Amino acid sequence: MTHVTLRQGGFAVALALLLVFVAFAYGREPATDATGTVDLPPIPYSSESTVQPLRVVSSTVGRPRLLSDVDGISRYMGVEKPVAARSTPSRSGRVVARLSTRTPEGTTNVVLALRRVERRGSLWIQARLPVLPNNTLGWIPRDALGGYNQVTTHLVVKLSAFRATLYRGRKPIWNARVGVGLSRWPTPRGEFYIRNKLTKYSSPTYGPIAFGTSARSAVLTDWPAGGFVGIHGTNRPQLIPGRISHGCIRLHNADIRRLAALMPPGTPLSIR
Amino acid sequence: MSDHLTLEAVDADGAIREAFEDAGGTSRAGFFKKAFAAGGSLTLGGILIGGLPAIGSAAPSPANDVKILNFALTLEYLEAEFYTRASASGALSGEARELSRVVGGHERAHVAFLKGALGAKAVKKPTFDFKGTTEDQKLFLATARVLEDTGVAAYNGQGPNLTKATLPAAASIVSVEARHAAWVRDILRQNPAPKAFDDALSMPAILKAVTGTGFITG
Amino acid sequence: MTDKLTLAAVDRDGAIEEMLDKIDGEAAASRGIFLKKSAVLSGGLIGGGALLGTLAKNADAATATDADIANFALTLEYLEAAFYTEAVQMGALSGDVARFARIVAAHERTHVAALKKMLGAAAVASPSFNFQGTTESQAKFKATAQVLEDTGVMAYAGQAPRIQSTAILKAALAIHTVEARHASWIRHINGAPPAPVGFDKPKTMQQILAAVTGTGFISSGPAMTASGSNPSFTG
Numbered sequence: 001m002t003h004v005t006l007r008q009g010g011f012a013v014a015l016a017l018l019l020v021f022v023a024f025a026y027g028r029e030p031a032t033d034a035t036g037t038v039d040l041p042p043i044p045y046s047s048e049s050t051v052q053p054l055r056v057v058s059s060t061v062g063r064p065r066l067l068s069d070v071d072g073i074s075r076y077m078g079v080e081k082p083v084a085a086r087s088t089p090s091r092s093g094r095v096v097a098r099l100s101t102r103t104p105e106g107t108t109n110v111v112l113a114l115r116r117v118e119r120r121g122s123l124w125i126q127a128r129l130p131v132l133p134n135n136t137l138g139w140i141p142r143d144a145l146g147g148y149n150q151v152t153t154h155l156v157v158k159l160s161a162f163r164a165t166l167y168r169g170r171k172p173i174w175n176a177r178v179g180v181g182l183s184r185w186p187t188p189r190g191e192f193y194i195r196n197k198l199t200k201y202s203s204p205t206y207g208p209i210a211f212g213t214s215a216r217s218a219v220l221t222d223w224p225a226g227g228f229v230g231i232h233g234t235n236r237p238q239l240i241p242g243r244i245s246h247g248c249i250r251l252h253n254a255d256i257r258r259l260a261a262l263m264p265p266g267t268p269l270s271i272r
Numbered sequence: 273m274s275d276h277l278t279l280e281a282v283d284a285d286g287a288i289r290e291a292f293e294d295a296g297g298t299s300r301a302g303f304f305k306k307a308f309a310a311g312g313s314l315t316l317g318g319i320l321i322g323g324l325p326a327i328g329s330a331a332p333s334p335a336n337d338v339k340i341l342n343f344a345l346t347l348e349y350l351e352a353e354f355y356t357r358a359s360a361s362g363a364l365s366g367e368a369r370e371l372s373r374v375v376g377g378h379e380r381a382h383v384a385f386l387k388g389a390l391g392a393k394a395v396k397k398p399t400f401d402f403k404g405t406t407e408d409q410k411l412f413l414a415t416a417r418v419l420e421d422t423g424v425a426a427y428n429g430q431g432p433n434l435t436k437a438t439l440p441a442a443a444s445i446v447s448v449e450a451r452h453a454a455w456v457r458d459i460l461r462q463n464p465a466p467k468a469f470d471d472a473l474s475m476p477a478i479l480k481a482v483t484g485t486g487f488i489t490g
Numbered sequence: 491m492t493d494k495l496t497l498a499a500v501d502r503d504g505a506i507e508e509m510l511d512k513i514d515g516e517a518a519a520s521r522g523i524f525l526k527k528s529a530v531l532s533g534g535l536i537g538g539g540a541l542l543g544t545l546a547k548n549a550d551a552a553t554a555t556d557a558d559i560a561n562f563a564l565t566l567e568y569l570e571a572a573f574y575t576e577a578v579q580m581g582a583l584s585g586d587v588a589r590f591a592r593i594v595a596a597h598e599r600t601h602v603a604a605l606k607k608m609l610g611a612a613a614v615a616s617p618s619f620n621f622q623g624t625t626e627s628q629a630k631f632k633a634t635a636q637v638l639e640d641t642g643v644m645a646y647a648g649q650a651p652r653i654q655s656t657a658i659l660k661a662a663l664a665i666h667t668v669e670a671r672h673a674s675w676i677r678h679i680n681g682a683p684p685a686p687v688g689f690d691k692p693k694t695m696q697q698i699l700a701a702v703t704g705t706g707f708i709s710s711g712p713a714m715t716a717s718g719s720n721p722s723f724t725g
Contacts, residue, residue, distance in 0.1 A: 041388045046687040078712030108712035123623045147620030200717035210721040230723030246724040265714035378688035431663045436651045443647040444689040450670035451685035458678045465671035468600035469664035
């Protein structure tokens with residue numbers, strides 16, 4: 001067949017081809033209806049609900065799972081109900097401490113979550129507690145706590161070196177000289193966490209920003225509001241570095257401003 | 273290469289076949305690719321024919337809804353018949369048999385619904401030849417997976433072209449097709465949800481894919 | 491004609507894989523619509539209750555804007571992304587369930603990213619979540635995931651007909667069917683019917699928000715800062 005023949009038969013062929021596609025797609029060409037509407041019948045939904053209600057299913061006892069200090073991730077949780085922390089993950093465990101939902105500063109009382117275990121269908125969290133004696137751990141029913149909040153930072157204070165270093169993962173991202181507790185009011189050693197951050201207060205003694213920690217003075221046990229150790233600025237920077245305080249960790253104001261930009265509350269704190 | 277039966281019927285003197293080769297395709301796929309490259313119009317021997325783009329991709333309107341629902345109905349006819357024959361073939365066992373029963377029931381219900389919606393405007397059911405895929409469990413599952421994934425892509429492609437009144441119906445069907453697709457894929461130990469966003473294909477692309485199967489014989 | 495040809499014919503030119511529309515390309519155009527219309531919602535931290543209240547206010551108003559709908563979808567995706575990501579991290583899952591969680595977590599994070607990009611400055615911030623142990627036990631995870639995915643299907647189906655912008659609608663439809671795949675998948679894992687009915691039922695924004703509120707998953711998160719009063723630390 002030559003092109004000439006094709007051109008002549010072209011239109012008829014093309015039309016036939018078009019009809020092929022239309023015929024395939026639509027069967028017999030429907031009668032054109034300029035107002036063509038689709039009268040949609042009601043969609044035949046089933047009358048049953050297909051969404052299962054949430055059923056809490058008990059499961060087998062599991063090994064404790066690490067929640068913090070793993071791959072540089074730590075997790076803290078808010079205390080949502082007043083609750084007893086116990087020595088074992090059991091309702092009959094000895095009460096180690098009673099936790100309230102608020103700190104003296106009015107922020108949410110939080111705990112650093114270390115491990116999780118399931119016992120008889122209930123979850124228990126082993127947590128660092130903001131109580132005396134320092135470094136106390138306790139088991140808390142998970143349903144008294146809020147959601148998991150993650151941090152990747154870790155603050156390490158070396159008392160004899162008078163230095164604090166902030167790490168993100170394993171990488172140091174900030175450091176500064178510090179003032180620490182006098183011998184008679186020592187800054188406690190151990191593992192703690194940053195509890196809250198305070199700003200816009202009037203006292204210059206604490207500088208522009210103060211962090212509350214879960215650490216407490218072991219000697220100033222009568223201190224109002226529990227004698228919690230803070231990390232804060234100062235109006236006497238010339239004393240830093242040195243043993244200068246009632247237990248708090250003091251920083252130059254410029255250093256604490258930089259720290260506040262990098263360290264979220266909830267960050268674990270090691271004092272060595 | 274499977275020849276389209278209807279094409280052969282009109283190509284008595286081979287004129288179309290020559291034009292086909294002339295258009296640069298030695299394969300059906302190549303021909304269609306060129307044909308649809310210009311957005312769905314067919315070019316034959318230098319003559320440009322307005323093709324499918326006017327259908328199904330114009331602004332939403334009740335008339336366009338008719339065309340789109342008939343497109344959907346054609347696909348549902350195909351799926352329904354596929355599962356019906358597979359269930360009747362006796363070749364399926366275990367979960368594949370259960371799937372064919374359940375999914376076939378859904379597709380038959382989709383057909384009934386769309387026919388009811390279209391009334392006198394509904395296209396007639398085509399004739400099918402599933403080329404043995406309804407008679408062998410492995411082929412059945414592989415084909416079912418393709419059909420269901422295609423159905424999802426077809427409905428998602430047309431969703432934006434439907435009027436707001438008709439879209440709810442398409443939405444309640446397409447998610448069921450997606451459930452079917454994931455079910456088959458999981459049986460086959462393939463990823464039930466291979467993408468974060470499902471493909472949406474145009475009517476020409478779907479028709480090309482379906483035509484290529486050769487399942488529709490008239 | 492061989493049997494193999496039938497399948498090959500369908501996939502031969504990658505017809506199934508062909509994406510004819512890129513969602514991203516139209517996102518910038520639609521953003522203009524959002525910035526004009528979204529008066530109610532703004533970026534920045536909103537407590538969980540406040541966020542739900544804000545969304546509920548516009549829930550079924552005839553004037554719900556595309557921004558409201560997209561932010562509703564974004565909130566659900568924030569929830570799903572956080573749920574699956576935490577479940578993967580908590581390490582209580584194994585086998586097929588773990589694989590499901592990993593793949594779905596990645597999808598939901600992609601959905602979050604896409605919706606945030608489409609909304610731009612109009613995107614709501616993520617709420618805080620408390621999944622109350624449902625990410626920490628395989629049995630609870632399986633049950634919760636099934637409910638979340640079925641709910642997501644109903645949420646998108648309910649909103650699709652209300653969306654004005656074609657770009658947003660295309661994104662919603664493309665996500666809607668993926669949520670349905672997720673739902674079918676976890677149901678299959680759970681031994682539940684993957685496709686329980688022939689026509690999936692939509693739910694209104696009010697209904698979905700009520701269901702989500704009922705889980706208690708959206709919480710306001712702990713208050714970690716205070717101002718005004720002098721510290722009472724030892725000093």
